[in-house]
Amino acid sequence: MSTPTTGRTPATRKKRRLYAVLAGLTMLGIAAALVLTAFEDSIVFFYSPSDIAEKNLRPGQTVRLGGLVEADSVKKSADGVTTEFVITDMNKTIAVSYKGLLPDLFREGQGVVTQGTLGADGNFIASEVLAKHDENYMPKEVADALKKSGKWKEPEK
Amino acid sequence: MIAEIGHFALMLALVVALVQSALPLAGAARGNQAWMAIAAPSAMVQFLCTGTAFGCLLYSFAVSDFTVMNVAQNSNSLQPMIYKIASTWGNHEGSMVLWVLILALFGGMVALFGGNLPPTLKARALSVQAMIAFAFLLFILMTSNPFERLSPPPVDGRDLNPLLQDIGLALHPPMLYFGYVGFSMAFSFAIAALIEGKVDAAWARWVRPWTLLAWIFLTGGIVLGSWWAYYELGWGGWWYWDPVENASFMPWLVGTALLHSAIVVEKRDALKTWTILLAILTFSLSLIGTFLVRSGVLTSVHAFATDPERGVFILVLLVIAIGGSLALYAWRAPQLKGGGLFAPISREGSLILNNLLLTTAAATVFIGTLYPLLLDAMTGDKISVGPPFFNATFVPLMIPLIIALGFGPMLSWKRADLKGAVQRLKFALIVAMVVTAIAAYVTWGRSIFGAIGLGFSGWLAASVLIEFGSRIGIGRSNFGDVLRRATGLPRAAWGMMLAHFGFAILAAGATGASVWQDEAIQSIRAGDAISIAGYEFTLRNVDNVRGPNYVAQRGVFTVKQDGEIVATLAPERRRYLVQGTETTESAIFTNAYADLYAVLGEPDGEGRWIAKVYFKPLVPWIWLGGAVMVLGGFVSLSDRRLRVGAPTRRQAPTPANAPAPAE
Numbered sequence: 114m115s116t117p118t119t120g121r122t123p124a125t126r127k128k129r130r131l132y133a134v135l136a137g138l139t140m141l142g143i144a145a146a147l148v149l150t151a152f153e154d155s156i157v158f159f160y161s162p163s164d165i166a167e168k169n170l171r172p173g174q175t176v177r178l179g180g181l182v183e184a185d186s187v188k189k190s191a192d193g194v195t196t197e198f199v200i201t202d203m204n205k206t207i208a209v210s211y212k213g214l215l216p217d218l219f220r221e222g223q224g225v226v227t228q229g230t231l232g233a234d235g236n237f238i239a240s241e242v243l244a245k246h247d248e249n250y251m252p253k254e255v256a257d258a259l260k261k262s263g264k265w266k267e268p269e270k
Numbered sequence: 271m272i273a274e275i276g277h278f279a280l281m282l283a284l285v286v287a288l289v290q291s292a293l294p295l296a297g298a299a300r301g302n303q304a305w306m307a308i309a310a311p312s313a314m315v316q317f318l319c320t321g322t323a324f325g326c327l328l329y330s331f332a333v334s335d336f337t338v339m340n341v342a343q344n345s346n347s348l349q350p351m352i353y354k355i356a357s358t359w360g361n362h363e364g365s366m367v368l369w370v371l372i373l374a375l376f377g378g379m380v381a382l383f384g385g386n387l388p389p390t391l392k393a394r395a396l397s398v399q400a401m402i403a404f405a406f407l408l409f410i411l412m413t414s415n416p417f418e419r420l421s422p423p424p425v426d427g428r429d430l431n432p433l434l435q436d437i438g439l440a441l442h443p444p445m446l447y448f449g450y451v452g453f454s455m456a457f458s459f460a461i462a463a464l465i466e467g468k469v470d471a472a473w474a475r476w477v478r479p480w481t482l483l484a485w486i487f488l489t490g491g492i493v494l495g496s497w498w499a500y501y502e503l504g505w506g507g508w509w510y511w512d513p514v515e516n517a518s519f520m521p522w523l524v525g526t527a528l529l530h531s532a533i534v535v536e537k538r539d540a541l542k543t544w545t546i547l548l549a550i551l552t553f554s555l556s557l558i559g560t561f562l563v564r565s566g567v568l569t570s571v572h573a574f575a576t577d578p579e580r581g582v583f584i585l586v587l588l589v590i591a592i593g594g595s596l597a598l599y600a601w602r603a604p605q606l607k608g609g610g611l612f613a614p615i616s617r618e619g620s621l622i623l624n625n626l627l628l629t630t631a632a633a634t635v636f637i638g639t640l641y642p643l644l645l646d647a648m649t650g651d652k653i654s655v656g657p658p659f660f661n662a663t664f665v666p667l668m669i670p671l672i673i674a675l676g677f678g679p680m681l682s683w684k685r686a687d688l689k690g691a692v693q694r695l696k697f698a699l700i701v702a703m704v705v706t707a708i709a710a711y712v713t714w715g716r717s718i719f720g721a722i723g724l725g726f727s728g729w730l731a732a733s734v735l736i737e738f739g740s741r742i743g744i745g746r747s748n749f750g751d752v753l754r755r756a757t758g759l760p761r762a763a764w765g766m767m768l769a770h771f772g773f774a775i776l777a778a779g780a781t782g783a784s785v786w787q788d789e790a791i792q793s794i795r796a797g798d799a800i801s802i803a804g805y806e807f808t809l810r811n812v813d814n815v816r817g818p819n820y821v822a823q824r825g826v827f828t829v830k831q832d833g834e835i836v837a838t839l840a841p842e843r844r845r846y847l848v849q850g851t852e853t854t855e856s857a858i859f860t861n862a863y864a865d866l867y868a869v870l871g872e873p874d875g876e877g878r879w880i881a882k883v884y885f886k887p888l889v890p891w892i893w894l895g896g897a898v899m900v901l902g903g904f905v906s907l908s909d910r911r912l913r914v915g916a917p918t919r920r921q922a923p924t925p926a927n928a929p930a931p932a933e
Contacts, residue, residue: 129611129612129614132614133622136622136623136626137626140626140627140630141630143630143667144630144633144634144663144667147634147662147663147666147667148634148637148638148663150662151658151659151662151663152641152655152659154658154662155655155656155658155659155662156653156654156655156659157653157654157655157656158651158652158653159652159653159654177652177654189874192793193792193793193874193878193880194791194792194793194871194880212791213791213882214791214854214869214871214872214880214882215871215872217851217852217853217854218851218852228654228656257652
């Protein structure tokens with residue numbers, strides 16, 4: 114594919130280096146701008162029910178809510194596919210509704226992380242219920258939140 | 271007994287690695303031929319030792335020897351043989367043994383096929399390779415002994431995590447590791463070159479095949495992992511921007527950049543220091559990936575057991591390896607001589623643009639992956655950075671990449687004629703516009719981004735074909751000439767065409783998957799139907815079935831389009847007996863342009879089942895595109911020119927500094 118050089122002299126070494134540095138800097142600038150704008154809009158904070166009670170969430174702000182699924186709180190609503198349950202950090206609770214398939218390891222009394230928005234009525238509308246990969250696994254965020262509220266019990270081995 | 275042999279072989283490998291990392295390096299510095307000559311045989315011995323260790327572990331798993339703790343914890347006598355074998359690497363200890371085995375395999379291959387390497391370069395590269403092996407062997411022996419005995423042995427094992435009992439995941443780790451670890455070769459060659467103070471076209475010629483081989487397997491491993499997540503997890507997505515996925519994707523991005531920049535070193539003797547840096551960064555990212563996945567910083571299916579001791583060990587290793595190599599780079603790189611000059615509009619220029627875009631993209635992925643960890647460590651704030659972040663940063667960087675990819679191969683080295691390239695690519699632009707228009711018409715009322723994304727894929731596919739067509743003279747010569755030229759074209763050219771075309775297919779698939787998917791979820795009885803996108807999914811019945819180590823409920827769906835049955839789908843809900851875990855097995859019907867996807871959810875106890883069905887246009891193209899990219903890699907690897915540098919067979923050894931043969 115290589116063709117002989119044309120009559121004009123190629124850019125000098127210095128110039129070439131300058132081009133490369135300029136191109137690199139431009140790219141970095143673009144990347145930084147992209148990253149910063151994206152961070153502003155798309156970072157999702159993790160909160161426990163107590164955190165949600167304290168913080169004022171923007172309407173429609175997507176957050177992650179984690180804690181334990183309260184015992185005897187899981188109900189199916191009339192459409193058969195929406196599940197309602199209560200997430201607790203043993204301090205505060207929050208009601209959650211989720212339309213969709215629950216992960217295989219979703220259980221009452223176990224840790225769960227959901228992602229969604231807070232409705233006007235103070236209930237949490239989850240768009241995602243995050244799967245856990247084994248039954249002993251406690252999401253790290255949930256464990257930390259429970260430690261914070263002083264209700265953490267070391268899992269028995 | 272077998273386990274003890276394996277354990278002993280690992281210790282032996284550690285000793286050999288120590289010798290191999292010290293003597294050849296010292297020999298190369300002092301010009302001691304005998305010391306340098308130790309490198310190749312010791313690399314072979316090291317491969318034999320780690321191979322023996324891995325074989326012993328594999329055997330223990332295959333015969334279900336539950337006196338070995340690792341087997342007892344991760345396997346079960348009821349598992350089919352293939353999963354007993356896959357259990358060998360389906361756990362932390364075993365996967366680390368596989369890691370060092372592949373490392374030793376690459377070292378062994380260089381020892382075996384590298385007869386034509388300059389002796390000092392070969393000795394130094396193998397020494398560096400042995401240092402990595404030493405560190406990881408030490409890690410295994412000190413924190414993760416796979417051969418630990420258990421007394422008294424249990425009656426049966428605890429089973430492999432059911433999610434991993436799947437053919438996709440049996441193959442995914444070895445392939446991914448082959449890629450990850452394969453980049454160690456480019457790293458070792460880069461460090462050796464820094465010590466030598468010399469990088470030339472021949473160096474690039476030796477490094478490229480190893481990089482390409484690693485790239486092929488990493489690509490295959492990532493695609494396989496994505497495919498697994500798609501059908502096994504039952505969430506219907508193919509890429510989640512999960513930190514664990516990103517951990518494998520970052521070395522891929524930088525490795526792809528390395529693959530391209532090494533071409534410039536080989537052909538034009540330019541971009542040397544940059545290429546060395548990329549080689550160091552690629553393997554560093556592989557190490558960071560190993561750290562992220564294995565240390566338990568991230569909780570995922572990959573974090574088999576979280577043990578802080580291991581995390582700290584890998585972290586220290588990481589700091590030494592990355593810090594040390596970058597320090598060496600800072601010290602030695604300025605002494606490397608710069609090479610050929612070129613204008614900004616040239617093949618070199620386009621490859622630099624490719625490199626800038628790929629590394630910038632890798633940087634955004636890096637930030638998105640590590641920022642949450644950093645923030646948690648520093649402030650305790652817990653955040654997650656999900657798909658919206660990556661869609662807003664990564665995707666915009668891919669668009670100029672795709673546009674530039676159309677031009678790049680058209681440009682000549684040194685100084686190119688952009689106008690001429692634009693002229694030749696007019697047709698590709700027309701194709702892009704037509705594709706966009708058709709896609710917009712067909713999907714009217716849906717997101718316009720889908721049509722635009724498909725247009726970009728059309729642009730890329732058309733420009734790749736135009737470039738290839740003009741090379742073989744389509745439209746200029748008669749059929750016989752074209753055929754003759756096509757067969758005479760270097761395999762590397764075929765490989766490039768295939769890999770780029772595969773990328774176009776994959777981009778189209780990714781667009782379709784993220785924009786045009788239809789889904790519905792309903793609670794239904796046997797006989798009820800769910801309709802989406804012109805398809806009618808009817809649940810016929812739900813049966814109880816029994817597998818080798820699980821019981822399952824299997825729902826049978828028939829799918830009708832225009833009143834005719836087009837597919838039968840049988841998703842399952844499985845309950846694995848040993849661990850008592852439940853998994854969802856989705857059922858997928860694939861035709862050339864779409865997937866029909868069904869998942870059976872939980873029963874309500876009154877004869878109704880939750881069912882989720884999807885219509886996923888273009889998704890099969892993601893795997894097809896990935897497969898074509900891998901194929902392109904293999905075709906390119908088979909190029910005669912590359913074999914001159916690396917795996918040589920029955921070929922007279924060329925003098926070490928033979929001039930690069932003309933293209």
